Amino acid sequence: xxxxxxxxxxxxxxxxxxxxxxxxxxxxxxxxxxxxxxxxxxxxxxxxxxxxxxxxxxxxxxxxxxxxxxxxxxxxxxxxxxxxxxxxxxxxxxxxxxxxxxxxxxxxxxxxxxxxxxxxxxxxxxxxxxxxxxxxxxxxxxxxxxxxxxxxxxxxxxxxxxxxxxxxxxxxxxxxxxxxxxxxxxxxxxxxxxxxxxxxxxxxxxxxxxxxxxxxxxxxxxxxxxxxxxxxxxxxxxxxxxxxxxxxxxxxxxxxxxxxxxxxxxxxxxxxxxxxxxxxxxxxxxxxxxxxxxxxxxxxxxxxxxxx
Numbered sequence: 001x002x003x004x005x006x007x008x009x010x011x012x013x014x015x016x017x018x019x020x021x022x023x024x025x026x027x028x029x030x031x032x033x034x035x036x037x038x039x040x041x042x043x044x045x046x047x048x049x050x051x052x053x054x055x056x057x058x059x060x061x062x063x064x065x066x067x068x069x070x071x072x073x074x075x076x077x078x079x080x081x082x083x084x085x086x087x088x089x090x091x092x093x094x095x096x097x098x099x100x101x102x103x104x105x106x107x108x109x110x111x112x113x114x115x116x117x118x119x120x121x122x123x124x125x126x127x128x129x130x131x132x133x134x135x136x137x138x139x140x141x142x143x144x145x146x147x148x149x150x151x152x153x154x155x156x157x158x159x160x161x162x163x164x165x166x167x168x169x170x171x172x173x174x175x176x177x178x179x180x181x182x183x184x185x186x187x188x189x190x191x192x193x194x195x196x197x198x199x200x201x202x203x204x205x206x207x208x209x210x211x212x213x214x215x216x217x218x219x220x221x222x223x224x225x226x227x228x229x230x231x232x233x234x235x236x237x238x239x240x241x242x243x244x245x246x247x248x249x250x251x252x253x254x255x256x257x258x259x260x261x262x263x264x265x266x267x268x269x270x271x272x273x274x275x276x277x278x279x280x281x282x283x284x285x286x287x288x289x290x291x292x293x294x295x296x297x298x299x300x301x302x303x304x305x306x307x308x
Contacts, residue, residue: 004028004035004120005053007046007073008064008098020098021064024117031121035062040069050076055084060092062120066099067144071285074141077303078132082139087301088130094120094306100162101286103212104144107226109308119306127302128226131209135282135290142296146207147283148188148272150236150244151219154179155283176214180245185238187275188292192233192267199275201238204248206256207270207296208232218254221264227302233270235263269297 008021021037028035036058038049050061050073063073074093081088096116097105108126110116131142147155157175190198190205206213208220209231220232234257236247250256257264272294274280279291 002060003058004033004060004062004094005050005058006035006037006062006064006096007040007049007053007069008037008096009040009046009066009069020113021096024064024096024098024113027117028120033121040065040072044072046072047076047079050074051080054080054086054091059090060094062094062096064096064098066097066101067104067285068101068287069099070095070104070143071141071287074130074143074303075139078130078141078299079139081301088299088303089301092125092304092306093128096120101215103214103216104210104285106212106216107144107210108305115308116306119308124307125304126227126307128305129209129229129231130299130301130303131231132297132299133282133284133289134295136293137290140284140289142207142209142284144208144210144285145213145220146285146296147213148205148207148280148292148294149185149202150180150183150204150248151206152281152283152288153183154214155286156281156288159286159288176248177245180248181241184278186278186280188280189273189275190233190235191271191273192265193269197233197265198235198237198263202280203236203239203244205236205272206234208234214251217251219251219256221257221266222254226305229298230266230268231270231296231298232257233263233265233267235265237261237263269295271295 063070133140185201188202206219208224211224224232274292
């Protein structure tokens with residue numbers, strides 16, 4: 001039987017993940033699965049652990065934590081595949097939603113940890129398109145969602161509060177209005193599949209491989225799918241802050257992407273260049289891995305993912 005590698009962040013979900021994954025691990029082993037466990041010790045550690053495990057021959061992985069943990073594990077597998085010319089189709093990724101933000105798992109049709117454990121045991125898989133994001137700071141994978149501008153500012157400010165010990169899914173909701181009203185806008189050029197889709201002041205751009213962000217909010221087209229060979233973007237031009245806040249409220253009803261003035265597209269490859277002195281930060285799966293310029297593209301491969 002092929003072994004699973006479980007990589008988890010013990011500081012996820014108010015530092016409760018360690019205890020939670022012990023219970024999940026017990027259920028998995030009782031079901032006959034062989035699961036090795038590795039705990040992360042710092043930001044970026046799951047990337048290293050995933051690469052090391054892949055080099056040892058592991059091909060089945062469980063990310064135990066929030067969306068940031070999923071992002072790091074998938075990034076580690078992508079970097080290993082790039083370096084060794086291994087196919088991402090060789091890997092299977094499962095998620096135990098032990099984090100504060102668990103938006104990736106929603107697209108898998110899984111509601112909670114108990115259902116996730118049952119899904120891993122059942123072994124039903126779907127496919128997810130693999131997304132490569134190239135920054136000046138390096139190559140990362142996008143498991144679910146990303147953002148430039150206000151979206152990234154919300155993520156950055158939320159993470160700062162988490163670093164100070166504040167916890168809970170409500171943080172995103174609290175930080176969003178402040179970030180929306182206070183952020184300075186910068187000029188960018190966004191090229192989609194070789195054609196300039198937008199050039200000018202940017203309020204925010206939301207990127208999607210999956211659908212959900214911020215504890216279930218929807219900012220991209222509602223027909224976004226993991227396995228359709230396309231990525232989604234919703235661009236909000238440089239509107240004033242009040243208009244931007246009013247538009248952002250449509251995240252709650254899931255119809256932001258179709259509001260007047262929004263630019264919504266599907267694409268396979270995107271390039272974003274800063275047109276001023278400030279290189280905006282970029283959010284990916286709740287983390288800030290780098291700054292503009294950015295190239296984001298489908299690799300043409302799909303990874304196996306555990307679904308309900």
